[in-house]
């Protein structure tokens with residue numbers, strides 16, 4: 001697939017100061033041909049990653065200009081399925097082996113019945129001997145190869161890689177780039193950003209696209225760069241790394257402007273030799289040859305432009321009849337192989353239900369393997385339950401201790417809230433990055449992911465909450481009745497699920513560092529309202545009263561009090577002369593909740609849980625769509 005972009009701009013907007021935008025890619029044009037390994041280079045902050053994100057479709061908000069595939073305006077959905085984006089960070093599902101990760105990728109990406117190529121790909125990328133190693137135990141280079149292997153499963157014709165060599169040593173870097181070249185030679189279009197490669201590495205690339213300050217200052221064959229720079233008066237010293245040289249010349253803004261003007265901000269392509277790929281581009285991109293010059297060394301420079309000349313290029317099928325080269329054969333085969341897969345599929349190769357089931361199995365497997373987390377959670381729940389139990393040990397029937405029972409109910413709800421809100425706030429931002437990668441690369445839709453995420457957490461969460469509730473219930477000595485015990489557990493679990501949803505919503509929107517602060521910050525108002533509300537409910541304005549009554553913490557506390565002191569609870573024993581609150585109804589009246597229903601409070605909490613989870617899902621959708 002040949003990619004082209006015209007007058008492409010990308011503006012990022014400041015989320016804090018509204019309306020303030022910064023143009024990071026400034027009206028650039030260019031084209032990336034199939035069968036080529038292309039490097040996007042430039043000084044730090046030039047806009048390389050931004051350009052890659054925009055061309056790949058990874059970012060779409062704030063983008064203007066034309067994006068074409070094989071000369072036609074591209075269908076974003078189709079293009080997304082025919083390309084893959086490999087992020088700089090090698091994000092892999094933890095606690096799976098290489099082979100398991102490959103098999104999961106194959107299940108998502110290939111329709112049922114298609115032979116899974118996992119073993120062949122692992123063999124090809126030198127990972128077969130590590131197939132039983134866990135992904136988090138792989139070396140940097142192996143992780144990068146695994147990232148590529150996972151996307152190779154459905155053989156997409158376009159690969160985008162953001163800084164694939166970052167963090168790798170020199171030898172591994174060369175191996176990685178050679179591997180990318182091999183993929184390109186099989187007919188794919190491989191585009192990657194790279195930060196000042198060594199001279200030996202630079203030579204491996206077929207084409208370079210150099211950016212400075214968001215503008216294109218060179219586009220063309222790698223070999224053509226030095227002669228071209230000489231022709232405009234910027235001679236690269238002998239034995240100097242050309243990649244370093246072009247970045248050094250951008251230090252002078254005059255050079256940047258001159259080079260950008262010369263190359264028409266990417267509308268011109270510089271080439272050294274005349275071959276079929278350049279002379280007769282195998283697409284209908286309407287690239288035109290402006291002029292050809294033969295220099296002293298006998299090399300021919302061909303300058304192509306999109307808007308200066310009128311040369312009409314041939315279509316792929318026309319040329320493939322007349323000219324046949326090894327490159328073209330492999331290119332055709334690759335495209336055909338991909339087309340076969342795509343033709344048999346709709347938006348995703350698997351149904352939503354299949355995606356849900358694959359995701360659920362993967363998540364359950366990961367949860368079951370995460371023994372450390374399971375132990376920590378279990379010990380945490382048991383310890384907290386025993387502590388609360390000890391604080392209020394066997395006092396549930398003491399009429400003089402009524403306010404302590406109330407504190408216990410508040411304490412239980414706070415325990416469930418804080419325990420469940422903090423984990424997703426801290427863990428989810430990392431998970432979101434991985435999900436974004438997989439979702440962007442068309443592995444699965446967000447809906448089945450979200451459904452599987454919700455369901456997969458339930459068994460462990462509910463079991464631990466039940467253990468917690470049982471310990472507290474019996475240590476405190478709440479009179480046992482089946483109904484009271486069951487509703488006690490239901491209230492605990494509901495508060496826990498609302499809090500988890502809130503934590504996920506916060507964690508999916510904010511980064512980890514913000515999340516640390518935002519978690520407690522988000523819950524504090526609820527706590528404030530809950531505690532404030534009991535004493536002054538009748539004095540506060542109506543709106544405040546409504547907000548307070550829909551605080552899930554307050555709902556949880558009210559539901560807990562109604563459960564503990566409801567369900568036909570008899571008056572408490574009084575060891576003092578007079579116990580004002582010995583009758584549970586007196587406490588309920590005092591708290592202004594004598595007319596409340598435990599089921600209504602649970603219903604409000606369930607509604608809050610559904611709303612929060614829906615908001616989280618919509619937030620993720622919005623975030624991934626832009």
Ligand SMILES: Nc1ncnc2c1ncn2[C@@H]1O[C@H](COP(=O)(O)OP(=O)(O)OP(=O)(O)O)[C@@H](O)[C@H]1O
Nearest residue numbers: 012022024042043044045046047048049050051195
């Ligand atoms: N979301 C954003 N908000 C504000 N500025 C941004 C945003 N994204 C990118 N930028 C700015 O755009 C410019 C280009 O960023 P980009 O990451 O594309 O550069 P780069 O060439 O890839 O840099 P490096 O090689 O250092 O990774 C930088 O000045 C960066 O600060």
